[in-house]
Amino acid sequence: MTVLATVVTAVLVGLAGVLMLGAQRQQIVVQAENSSRVHYVCSGSECVVLDDRKLLDSPGAVIRYATTEVRPELTLSPFGEFGYEVVGAGPRPTEEAAWTITTRAQADLNTAALGLLGVFVLITSLVSVTVLTAVGRVLRPVEAMRAEVAEINENNLTRRVPVPSSDNEIARLGATLNETLDRMHRTVEDTRRFVADASHELRSPLAALRAELEIALSHPHMADWPTVVKMALEDAERLQELTTDLLLLARLDADALDRQDTVDLTAVVRREVCRRGMVTLDVEEHVLVPGRRAQLSRLLGNLLDNAERHAGTEVVVRLRGGATATLEVIDDGPGIPEADRERVFDRFTRLDEARTRAAGGAGLGLAIARRIAGRHHGTLEATDAEGFRGIRFVATIPTGIPQPRQAAVVAQQRIGDEVWQFLNGSITSTHGHIPEPRPVPDPALDWDLIFGEHQPAHR
Numbered sequence: 001m002t003v004l005a006t007v008v009t010a011v012l013v014g015l016a017g018v019l020m021l022g023a024q025r026q027q028i029v030v031q032a033e034n035s036s037r038v039h040y041v042c043s044g045s046e047c048v049v050l051d052d053r054k055l056l057d058s059p060g061a062v063i064r065y066a067t068t069e070v071r072p073e074l075t076l077s078p079f080g081e082f083g084y085e086v087v088g089a090g091p092r093p094t095e096e097a098a099w100t101i102t103t104r105a106q107a108d109l110n111t112a113a114l115g116l117l118g119v120f121v122l123i124t125s126l127v128s129v130t131v132l133t134a135v136g137r138v139l140r141p142v143e144a145m146r147a148e149v150a151e152i153n154e155n156n157l158t159r160r161v162p163v164p165s166s167d168n169e170i171a172r173l174g175a176t177l178n179e180t181l182d183r184m185h186r187t188v189e190d191t192r193r194f195v196a197d198a199s200h201e202l203r204s205p206l207a208a209l210r211a212e213l214e215i216a217l218s219h220p221h222m223a224d225w226p227t228v229v230k231m232a233l234e235d236a237e238r239l240q241e242l243t244t245d246l247l248l249l250a251r252l253d254a255d256a257l258d259r260q261d262t263v264d265l266t267a268v269v270r271r272e273v274c275r276r277g278m279v280t281l282d283v284e285e286h287v288l289v290p291g292r293r294a295q296l297s298r299l300l301g302n303l304l305d306n307a308e309r310h311a312g313t314e315v316v317v318r319l320r321g322g323a324t325a326t327l328e329v330i331d332d333g334p335g336i337p338e339a340d341r342e343r344v345f346d347r348f349t350r351l352d353e354a355r356t357r358a359a360g361g362a363g364l365g366l367a368i369a370r371r372i373a374g375r376h377h378g379t380l381e382a383t384d385a386e387g388f389r390g391i392r393f394v395a396t397i398p399t400g401i402p403q404p405r406q407a408a409v410v411a412q413q414r415i416g417d418e419v420w421q422f423l424n425g426s427i428t429s430t431h432g433h434i435p436e437p438r439p440v441p442d443p444a445l446d447w448d449l450i451f452g453e454h455q456p457a458h459r
Contacts, residue, residue, distance in 0.1 A: 005131040010124045017116045018076075024112045025074050032105040036070035036098075040090040047091055066090035072102040078110040141170050145177060157185040190347075197348035198246055202239065209235040245364040248298075249347070252371040260290040265327070265397075268293060269319050272300045276308065280316045287321035289397045291376045296397075299372040299380075300327065302365035303393050307331035311390065324378075325397045333390040341382040341391075345370045366393075373397065 039050040042064050050065070068090035073083045084102040086092050145161040152159050160181060163174035212231050216223035265287045273279050289296070300317075307315045310333035318328040336344060343349055348363040366380075373380040378397035385392040 001135050002128060002132040006124060006128040009127040010120070013120050013123050017120050021076055021109075021113055021116055025076065025109050028105050028108050028112075029072055029074060032072045032101055033069050036093070036101045037088075038068050038090060038093070040066040040068065042066055042090075068093065070098045070101045072105040074102075074106050074109050076109070076113060078113055082106045138170065141174065145174055149177065152181070154188065157181065157188055194347055198242075201242055201348060205235040205238045205242070209239075242364075245368060248368060249364065249371065252368070252375060261293060263289050263291050263293045263296055265289050265296060265325055266319060268297050269300060269317060269327070272297055272304065273317055276304055276315075278308070278311065278313065278315055279304070280314060282316065283319035284321050287319055287325050287399070289325050289376070289399050291397070295372045295375070299369045299395065300329070302369040303329040303395070306365055306393075307333070310334060321399065323399060325399050327395040327397070328392055329395075330385045330392045331390040332385070335385070335389060335391045336382055344382060345380070369393075369395070 040047040041050045042048075047066060066089040068086065068088035070093060071085045071087050073085060075082050082102060084098050086098060141162065141164045148159065148161045160178045161174050163178065164171045209232055212228055212235070216225070216228045266283050266285055269283055270281070273281050304315065304317070307329050308331075311331035312333055314332050316328070316330040318326075318330070320326045345366050346363075347367040349367075370380040373395050376397045378395060380393065380395045383392050383394055
């Protein structure tokens, strides 16, 4: 910036100086011509300077007037060559007199050129120093920010850059950097807490499974092997659910929702509700939204699981269309305190009355549901249940599709939904422990919800 300002100033001042020096040269040449101009009166071949005090010695019959002047040819360079030209019909001045006039004019021009050069250097230097000082002062906070950011690593994410007190771009840059560092800090802390909670949740069924097997092996003749196998299957099923949820959360956090289908959300709601009891359905027909059918089914499934777990006698599901599809799941359970309504969407969060393994789950269902809503550019909130004692979960998803539309285009159910429901345990077996075996899935089945764009090695 300093170099650019110096160059621009030098060019502008230089052009102005050249123009001023050219005008000064013209003025000096005119002054030299005026000072060297001599008027003569001539009669025949005799000429005398036109002066009232001197007359011609022998005036002739014809008298004429003549003028002679020296016109300097000056150069703008102090070290260049210069000359002169004698103009007029009168007697020529001596060479010494002509050179004296020309040399004096060139000296005056050189003095003016050196003066302008000094002004040029002074102005350019002042601009350079001023810009350098101003830029250095402006960038000093940026350098302080850079030095502070260079010292921040994963072990000291609490440090923040200094923010100037002035309200300018540098202060806003510092505030933005601190906000970014805050988000990074929260993300790292959430990741660390997530890893710790996941390890804790996985350790409990693993420890129980190991203890059961070790006890049975230590007394093989006394063990009730059908009961041991049943309990081991329960722990294995819980491990499967946890790992599936953890893998799904990792995929939801890492991937963007690039490929979207047109989903009939009404059909998804009806299909999910038909497998459940004590659910009252109130939906509009053919509410279409862009997204992934399996993920939207998982969102509703998690909300229904939570509602059925805490409901007293009734669960209500409502669906309304329009510019934004609104899905409500209401239960008449004990509800959620207002202070905890945002916390329940955190991973591995279970309220005090839902801490047990049987009643509380792993605390990932609502976190997954909100993440799916966010991936579909929507929201998921917990609010008061109007007319109920419990809680109402409201999911909003932008449709982006003109309503209504022919449902025949989107009414087909994808086989991949059944695969996903089989994996997450929505389809339960008659004995209540593990899902019933299914036929080997076709290669065209939709595994994207878990594996993204990468197909599993063995199906």
